[in-house]
Amino acid sequence: MKQLLTVFALNMGLAAAAWAQDVTFNEARFRVGDDPAWAAPAFPDGAWQTLTLDKDWNAQGVANANAFAWYRIHVTIPSSLKKRSPEWILLDLGPIDDSDETFLNGRPVGKTGTFPTDPEGFFGAWEAPRHYAVPSKYVRWDKDNVIAVRVYNGGDPGGFYAGGACIGQPALPDLVTLSVTGKDGDYQVELVSRVKTFGTLSIESEDVATGVADPRSEKELALSSKKPTLVRVPVSGQKRLTVKYADRVYGGVLEAGLCEPYILTPPAPAIPRYNGPLVYGLRPGSPLIFRLAFSGEKPMKYAVEGLPEGLHLDADEGVLSGSLDKAGDYPMTFVATNGKGTACAAFTLKVGKTIALTPPMGWNSWNCWGTSVSQEKVMASAAAFLNRGLADYGYSYINIDDAWEAEERAADGSIVTNEKFPDMKGLSDWLHSHGLKLGIYSSPGDRTCGGYLGTLDHERQDAETWNAWGIDYLKYDWCGYDKVFKAGTDRSVAAYVRPYLKMEEYLRAQPRDIFYSLCQYGMADVWTWGHAVDANSWRTTGDITDTWKSLYNIGFERQTELWPYAGPGHWNDPDMLVVGKVGWSDNLRDSRLTPDEQYTHISLWSLLAANMLIGCDLAQIDDFTFNLLCNNEVNAVNQDILGRQARQDAFEDGMQIWSRDLYDGGKAVGIFNLNGETVPVDLAGCLAKIGIEGVETVRDLWRQKDIPMGLYKIPSHGVLYIKVK
Ligand code: GLA
Numbered sequence: 001m002k003q004l005l006t007v008f009a010l011n012m013g014l015a016a017a018a019w020a021q022d023v024t025f026n027e028a029r030f031r032v033g034d035d036p037a038w039a040a041p042a043f044p045d046g047a048w049q050t051l052t053l054d055k056d057w058n059a060q061g062v063a064n065a066n067a068f069a070w071y072r073i074h075v076t077i078p079s080s081l082k083k084r085s086p087e088w089i090l091l092d093l094g095p096i097d098d099s100d101e102t103f104l105n106g107r108p109v110g111k112t113g114t115f116p117t118d119p120e121g122f123f124g125a126w127e128a129p130r131h132y133a134v135p136s137k138y139v140r141w142d143k144d145n146v147i148a149v150r151v152y153n154g155g156d157p158g159g160f161y162a163g164g165a166c167i168g169q170p171a172l173p174d175l176v177t178l179s180v181t182g183k184d185g186d187y188q189v190e191l192v193s194r195v196k197t198f199g200t201l202s203i204e205s206e207d208v209a210t211g212v213a214d215p216r217s218e219k220e221l222a223l224s225s226k227k228p229t230l231v232r233v234p235v236s237g238q239k240r241l242t243v244k245y246a247d248r249v250y251g252g253v254l255e256a257g258l259c260e261p262y263i264l265t266p267p268a269p270a271i272p273r274y275n276g277p278l279v280y281g282l283r284p285g286s287p288l289i290f291r292l293a294f295s296g297e298k299p300m301k302y303a304v305e306g307l308p309e310g311l312h313l314d315a316d317e318g319v320l321s322g323s324l325d326k327a328g329d330y331p332m333t334f335v336a337t338n339g340k341g342t343a344c345a346a347f348t349l350k351v352g353k354t355i356a357l358t359p360p361m362g363w364n365s366w367n368c369w370g371t372s373v374s375q376e377k378v379m380a381s382a383a384a385f386l387n388r389g390l391a392d393y394g395y396s397y398i399n400i401d402d403a404w405e406a407e408e409r410a411a412d413g414s415i416v417t418n419e420k421f422p423d424m425k426g427l428s429d430w431l432h433s434h435g436l437k438l439g440i441y442s443s444p445g446d447r448t449c450g451g452y453l454g455t456l457d458h459e460r461q462d463a464e465t466w467n468a469w470g471i472d473y474l475k476y477d478w479c480g481y482d483k484v485f486k487a488g489t490d491r492s493v494a495a496y497v498r499p500y501l502k503m504e505e506y507l508r509a510q511p512r513d514i515f516y517s518l519c520q521y522g523m524a525d526v527w528t529w530g531h532a533v534d535a536n537s538w539r540t541t542g543d544i545t546d547t548w549k550s551l552y553n554i555g556f557e558r559q560t561e562l563w564p565y566a567g568p569g570h571w572n573d574p575d576m577l578v579v580g581k582v583g584w585s586d587n588l589r590d591s592r593l594t595p596d597e598q599y600t601h602i603s604l605w606s607l608l609a610a611n612m613l614i615g616c617d618l619a620q621i622d623d624f625t626f627n628l629l630c631n632n633e634v635n636a637v638n639q640d641i642l643g644r645q646a647r648q649d650a651f652e653d654g655m656q657i658w659s660r661d662l663y664d665g666g667k668a669v670g671i672f673n674l675n676g677e678t679v680p681v682d683l684a685g686c687l688a689k690i691g692i693e694g695v696e697t698v699r700d701l702w703r704q705k706d707i708p709m710g711l712y713k714i715p716s717h718g719v720l721y722i723k724v725k
Contacts, residue, residue, distance in 0.1 A: 021092075022081045023167040025073055026053050028160070034068035034150065039103040041146040045072045054163025056097060058156050065156045068115075071149040077167060079141040088194060089139060090170035091132040094162040096151055098124030102132055103148040109134045115152045121585065124154045127549070133174045133194060155449070172252035176223065178245050180233075180258040187233040187258060189243050193223040199247035201231060205239045206678075208262040208595075211713045214239075221245070238262060240596075240715060255676070259715070261595045261624035264702040265631040268392075272296035272336035274345030275632040276394040277639045281350050281357040281569065284325050286513040289472065291435025292318035294336040294343065295392040295632070306332035308349075319435035327352045354569040355513045356536040358639040360473070360611050362397025362439070364576050367544075367615025370584035371403035371450050374420035375427060377617075384618035386434060393630045394639065397473050397515070398431055399439030399613065402450035415442075415453060415462050428470030439473030439515070440466060444499035445480020454480045455503070463506035471514060476503055478520035496524035500533040508534060517573065517611070522558075527565035527572055537571040537611050544575035546582055546591040548717060552674065555604045556648075556656060566609050566645035573611045577601065580616025580625040588617055595624065596718035599702065602628045603670050603721040606638040607646035607658050633701045634721065637668040646670070649690040655679065657690055667692070667724045668701070673714040681720070684709040692724055699723040 029048035037043055051060050057069065081089060091109065093102065099113025099122070110132030113125035139145060151159055176193045189201065201221050206213040214235055223229050233241065240259040246252075276293030288311060292302050302318040304311075308330050311322035324330065330349040335342060350357060363381050365373040382398045385391040404424075406416040417424055428438040442462065443454035455462045466474065481499050488495065500518055507514050518530055518538035530538040540562060541554045554574050562572045579598045581588040593601060605612060614629060621629075637660070646660035646668070654675035660668050671686050673679045687695065697706040701721045714720050 021166040021168040023075050023077055025075055025165055026163055027051070028053060028071040028073040028149075030057070030062070030069065030071050032062065032064050032067065032069045034070070038070045038072065039106050039148045039150070041105045041144075043072070048072065051159070052163075053094070053160040053165050056157035056161040057153075057159040059161075062158075063156070064153055064158055066154060068150065068152050069159065071151065071160065073147040073149070073165075075145050075147065075167065076143065077139050077141060077145050081167070081169065082136060082139070082141055085136060085169040087136055088133050088170050088175060089136055090168055090174050091130070091134055091147065092168065093130040093132070093147075093149070093165050094160065095127055095129050096149070096160055097126035097158050098122075098154045099152045100130065101150045102130065103150075104134050104138050105140060105145055106148075107138050109138070113152075116154075120587070122152065122154050131174055133170050172247050172250045172254060175250065176245070176247065176254060178243065178254040178256045180241055180243055180256050182233075182258070183260060184238060185234065185236050187235070187239070187241055189231040189233060189256075191221065191223055191229040191245060193225055193229070195250075196223065196225050197247055197249040198222045199245055199249075202244045202246075203233055204242045205233070205235050208238045208240045208260050209264070257594075257716070259595050261622075263624060263627040264599070265627040265634075266704050268295040268630075268632075269340075270297045270338075271341035272300060272338055272343040273632065274334060274336070274343060275392060275635065276345075276347075277358045277641075278346070279348045279350055279357050279641050281352065281355040282324065283353065283355060283513050284327050284351055285323055285511065287323050288320055288349075289396075289432050289435060289437055290320040291391055291396060292320070292334050292336065293392050293394040294318065294334075295389060296336070296343070297338045297340055300336050300338045303335040303337075304332050305335060306330075308332070317434065319433070321432075324349075324351045356515055356571070357568045358641065358643070359571045359609050360397050360515055360537070360613065361393075361395045361635070361639070362399055362437070362473075362613055363395065363618060364399040364401055364439070364475075364613045364615060366401035367576050367578055367582045367584060368588060368617045369586070372586040373400060373403050375422060378427070380619040381617065382431060382436060384621060385436060388618065388621055388626065390614075390618065390626075390630060391434070391436065393632060393635060395612070395614065395629075396435065397437045397439050397613070399441070399473055399475065401441045401475065402448050402452055402477075404440065405442075405448070405452040407453075409453065409458070413458060413461055414465050415455070415458065424469040428472075432470060437472035438470060439475065440469075440471045441475045441477060443477045443479045443481060444503060445478070445483060447480035449477055449479040456480070456484070459503055460506045463503065463510055466514070467510040467512055470512075472512070473515040473517065474503075474507060475517040475519050476500065478523070493524045493529060496520070496526070497529055497533060500535065504533045504535075527562055530565070531570045535570060537573040539573045539575060541574060544578055546578040546593055548593065548597055551578070551593060551597060551601055555601065555608070556672075556674070559608055560648045563645040563647045566643065568641070568643040571609055571611060572645060574605065574608060576611075576613040576615040577605065577629075578615055579628050580614070580618075580622070581620050582616050588620070591616070594717060596715045598628055599721075600672055600717055600719045602634060603702075603719045604658070604672070606634050606721075607660055607668060607670050609638060609640070609643060609645045609660070612638055631702060631704070633699070633704055633723070637662065637701070637723070640668075650686075655681070657686060659690055662723070669698075669722050669724060671714060671720045671722075673716060673718055676716050678713050678715045680711050680713050682710075683707075683712055683720075687724065695724055699725065
């Protein structure tokens with residue numbers, strides 16, 4: 001792994017962007033409410049309370065969810081800074097929970113996130129550091145200056161929380177931004193500068209699928225502060241592009257990149273091919289809802305050899321239904337035939353106590369639609385399971401997240417849907433008839449996270465209602481239960497277990513199999529007791545979002561110790577997928593993860609035996625996203641019947657190797673490059689690191705072909721995902 005060291009050193013060089021801190025501060029006057037007059041420097045804030053900036057306002061005794069508050073910070077800014085930084089200074093406020101608008105001496109100087117009063121609605125950015133470059137002419141040198149920060153908090157906690165706020169001299173990234181746009185070999189680099197300066201732009205590109213590099217080019221640039229500098233980069237074919245701008249005046253290097261979506265999964269053959277799980281768990285007497293997942297040309301005819309009495313096959317649709325009273329293993333053979341040929345697959349239905357023998361595969365409405373979900377939108381994604389063929393790869397759950405609930409319960413106390421869901425039973429009947437399943441969301445509290453009705457004191461009644469609606473999956477989200485928890489004094493693990501144990505009793509009393517998904521973000525090490533409440537999966541972290549930071553934190557950092565707790569029937573859930581069109585609202589956008597990061601995301605979830613719940617609008621699924629979600633060899637690792645979650649075997653120089661044993665004696669191995677640069681890796685050397693020697697070829701799971709030992713380039717944040725036989 002010698003090459004890796006070189007790359008690491010280079011990254012360190014790029015990160016160096018030193019700047020002096022002239023003023024640091026950790027205190028502010030604070031007041032709940034909202035008034036534009038509070039931006040004015042002269043506003044008398046002497047009676048306001050004082051808060052520190054290194055703890056959120058809840059931790060300092062303020063409760064103010066879904067509302068505005070203002071901070072006013074008084075600072076003297078020394079004129080020594082003016083000498084070094086005559087045109088611009090930098091306000092570095094750190095992250096603020098959730099959105100803010102900041103003023104210096106009454107003038108607006110920056111805004112991050114949006115407010116509910118904005119035309120586009122509220123969008124929080126609690127994790128983003130606030131770096132605001134401010135014209136020096138706004139400063140009152142050597143006198144009192146007022147930084148007024150208007151904050152909106154969408155859900156507790158709120159406000160400043162990280163400390164370390166300061167004022168100083170801006171560095172290159174505060175003054176110049178670099179970006180690349182374009183597609184199909186026609187790219188444009190844009191530099192927007194607040195100052196007049198000059199430097200060198202270097203451009204590197206390589207073919208996105210083969211990794212073959214083009215010659216590197218360089219260009220000297222003089223940047224104006226009046227208008228953006230544009231550089232066209234015409235290259236041929238689909239590219240992964242890296243541009244770097246090294247500034248001569250301010251020092252430092254900016255880097256930006258662009259990678260076009262690229263498809264690695266070969267198209268499915270026209271003849272039938274089975275892509276579904278090899279086993280399925282069903283409780284005695286529960287209705288079976290199971291679709292035979294065969295890809296290939298349609299129409300197709302299905303048959304099952306060894307079909308036990310009590311089950312029925314719809315030979316045109318490939319849907320198995322019925323029920324079996326006797327526990328035991330029921331081996332059978334699925335047969336699918338189309339105009340191109342026939343394929344068979346061995347399968348075992350395991351009737352017994354344990355369901356979810358492999359991780360659930362399906363869709364959930366939250367990451368795309370948020371609270372704007374409706375029955376129509378759910379139907380559109382379900383229809384895509386069928387007509388785009390995701391159901392041919394084993395995806396079967398269609399899960400409605402928050403925002404299906406009515407304002408009030410019915411007179412008899414039962415839970416009812418709001419007007420966006422006119423017919424829950426009709427929806428489940430339709431899904432079941434196609435071998436698909438329906439999931440729902442609720443909370444043990446009186447309210448859900450989105451502020452809708454929860455189950456508190458109606459647990460039994462709600463479980464019965466869900467059974468009547470034909471629900472197959474419950475995501476049970478702590479959220480509103482926090483109130484009950486905090487009203488008590490018990491902080492033992494039992495206090496965390498209690499609400500989940502209660503629902504388990506009512507859920508398991510229903511005459512159908514309902515996948516029980518715990519959502520409480522990993523509190524009290526849920527993975528150590530989730531099986532005791534008969535949960536089928538438990539969220540291990542807070543919510544995922546479509547950024548590398550989130551993916552890295554949730555997927556890599558937070559999963560390393562969790563492998564012993566997953567297995568058939570109970571899985572660690574690192575949250576739903578963030579590929580495709582997401583948005584948590586009516587405004588959908590392409591996932592902000594790069595294509596390489598999306599390959600990493602799916603590879604890692606496959607290795608982690610994670611719930612594969614798609615979070616994008618499937619009505620708009622593109623070929624790239626389909627290729628990510630429907631690679632049968634990648635999914636087969638996720639669905640492997642041993643159910644072993646991958647372990648992190650090696651971590652060196654920003655490279656991580658994760659592997660898991662498979663039931664056929666093979667091993668799935670992901671070699672991940674977490675560096676900011678492409679890294680060439682010696683495959684045999686990597687395998688040796690995890691104790692595998694003497695193999696000549698391995699299976700490249702994304703490309704579905706055998707590859708020899710050798711040097712493989714892994715792009716920044718990308719992966720080489722292989723199976724060793
Ligand atoms: C929490 C959960 C999310 C989603 C929302 C719904 O934040 O973690 O996955 O279910 O609630 O309000």
